[in-house]
Amino acid sequence: xxxxxxxxxxxxxxxxxxxxxxxxxxxxxxxxxxxxxxxxxxxxxxxxxxxxxxxxxxxxxxxxxxxxxxxxxxxxxxxxxxxxxxxxxxxxxxxxxxxxxxxxxxxxxxxxxxxxxxxxxxxxx
Numbered sequence: 001x002x003x004x005x006x007x008x009x010x011x012x013x014x015x016x017x018x019x020x021x022x023x024x025x026x027x028x029x030x031x032x033x034x035x036x037x038x039x040x041x042x043x044x045x046x047x048x049x050x051x052x053x054x055x056x057x058x059x060x061x062x063x064x065x066x067x068x069x070x071x072x073x074x075x076x077x078x079x080x081x082x083x084x085x086x087x088x089x090x091x092x093x094x095x096x097x098x099x100x101x102x103x104x105x106x107x108x109x110x111x112x113x114x115x116x117x118x119x120x121x122x123x124x125x
Contacts, residue, residue, distance in 0.1 A: 008037045017051035021122045024048050045125075049073040052123045056115045058108055066090050066099045074123050075116040083110035 014020050024030045024044050034041040052074045053064040070089045072078050087109045094100055
């Protein structure tokens with residue numbers, strides 16, 4: 001997210017990932033936020049998906065980028081993944097795109113999957 005976009009969101013009271021999820025976790029919420037800010041609904045969905053992944057302990061901006069590139073956009077998707085297979089896919093992608101300096105370990109990815117299983121869904125499409 002660019003600074004100007006973050007500034008636009010802040011003007012509507014969205015200052016944290018938690019507030020973004022609460023306000024734009026639903027399709028109607030994203031539509032309302034897009035209308036209030038002039039930002040594209042698709043961009044808002046991308047940011048909401050990233051915020052959802054960042055609810056998992058250990059996943060920040062870089063790892064959420066890598067997970068998205070590996071085809072995992074939300075916690076709901078992450079909870080259904082096999083950690084070993086997912087790590088293999090992330091390793092392949094990172095060797096080409098260099099999204100992270102340090103790949104997660106299989107134990108880390110397994111913990112992410114387990115934690116995602118514990119979280120209630122926060123995004124509806």
